[in-house]
Amino acid sequence: MLADRWLRNKMVKRLSPWILAGPATFLVLIFLIFPVGSTLFATLTDAKGWLAPYMAFFNSSLRRTVLMRTIEISLITTVISVVLGFIAAYVVAHVPGRLKSIMIIAAVFPLLTGVVVRSFAWLILLGKNGILNSALLSLGLIAEPFSMLYTKGAVIAAMVYLFVPLMILTLAGVLEGIPKDVVEAASSLGAKPFAVFRQVILPLAMPGLIIGAVLVFTGSFTSYATPQLLGGERQMMMGTFLYQRAMVTFDWTGASTVAAIMVVVTIAIVVLMTRLARRMNPMAA
């Protein structure tokens, strides 16, 4: 009775959302905002002056190369994953029920093993004595084994393989949600199949496409295991570089700077993608 009356009290009613959100807010504050804030704060200045860690980063051509390479590999991975994922998702969205669940399970299956295991599989495939080289050799197509490991291609191939399932999952739902009669309306109004795709399906799939692309981009931009295993020193990316700064050279300020740059680039790319999406479909985002 007393508790009941207390709950009906106007003041309590007004404050209760804040009270309920309190614990979670507190946790986020302590374990996210504060550490990230202090990491960023440490990069703003050092013995050499204001923003010196960033100057150091951008003055080093090696570091600039690592950053550009990371952006390049992530963008290529995203574009390939979007194209492959879209085609696969389109098929998944249009097959009858039973086959659909089998296809979705098949798409998700690789996600059941760890990133390291799946990247390792590519080592076996692409190595000097790997399956691909042996096959090409025995077919007589090449005389000497190709070196495919430690190239951009190897990293991109492995990352596309990692992220396409995510793309398929996000897109299949969105494509299924496009009403059939809207597509039929477009073709009844004279839209050729490509026009239907370009003017109706693509804009309506845009929200899913953006979520998928952001997932793939941030995933590949921050990836560590895959570039480490398949790219090595030669294809160093921001993730591997950060690890090296922090755990090999113990340059904590340098590592924090790398982290800060990664956060900024990721946010910038996400904002850019959302802008692009809104231009194609005002309903998106």
Place this chain on the structure above:
Amino acid sequence: MTVSLTLENVSAHYGSTQVLKDLTLAVAAGELVSLLGASGCGKTTTLRLVAGFLQPSSGTIRLGDRDLTRLPAHQRDIGLVFQNYALFPHLSVRDNVSFGLKQRGADAAERKKRADRMLERVGLSSFADRMPAALSGGQKQRVALARALVIEPPLLMFDEPLSNLDAKLRVDMRVEIRRLQRANGTTSLYVTHDQEEAFSISDRVAIMNAGRIMQLDTPEVLYQRPANSFVARFVGFENLIDMTVVERLGETVTARTKDGALLQLSQERLGAIPDRFILAARPDGLAVARDGNGIPVTLGIRTYLGRAYQYQCAAEGQSYLGNGSLSEPLDTGDRAVLSPVPEQCCILPADV
């Protein structure tokens, strides 16, 4: 330009089930024909075949002198109005309406001019820049109508366009549809399961059942002179009485019901009566009276209809619905006779 639509011996299958059986249908230039029937009767299948979303397993579909049968949907030049409006959610009302014009290569100024003129005709000028999500159901359907009309198609098709609207709006919209269709003289095919809607809007109605057209005629003829027991039941002839002729005396025919009651019927008033036939009567076609010449029955529940009392009547193994006069109310359990009112009855061939 008004042209006719013809379907000749069109059959369609979903997998191994045949959903349309040798359907032949001609819609004259400028005419509005409705396909009316319960769900699964093949009316929507017919529309989808004409639209090009389905391929017939046999038969031909022609629009004027164009053979549509193998043409892809986007080359058919048909204006379609869908049950769920099917507006493009990412385009403004104006862009929705001009979508068809864009596909036809009209430039931006031309598109805007024609779309705006069309929006004015459906009374939505001030909504041109809105998104479809910001419209009510009736407004959405008017946009869909404008979108279909603006391409000036030789054929308009409607797939249950009013079933998502409330009752009042449904009546307004069907008048609107009829007005625009008449004004443009566009040949139209209209699919619905609502009898009142079909009868009020159409020049002719095709009543469909199990993939066949049971009867295609004007609403007046369908309502008064159904051709078979399916159509009769559909338009409200609730009493279908199997009868056999036992004696002919000039134009007067004596016929017997299954349970032995005798009725005298006049061919002068009912038309030619075959030896075996079905007497079809609406409730007001069977007069309930305390005595006289007719089918003897026991009265069941009485309901008050305002213009008459309606009785559920039971005879040996058969039941009827008949109306009786307000001046002489009868009670449940009373014995009474049912006599047919010739003007409210019709003679149907016996079901095989």
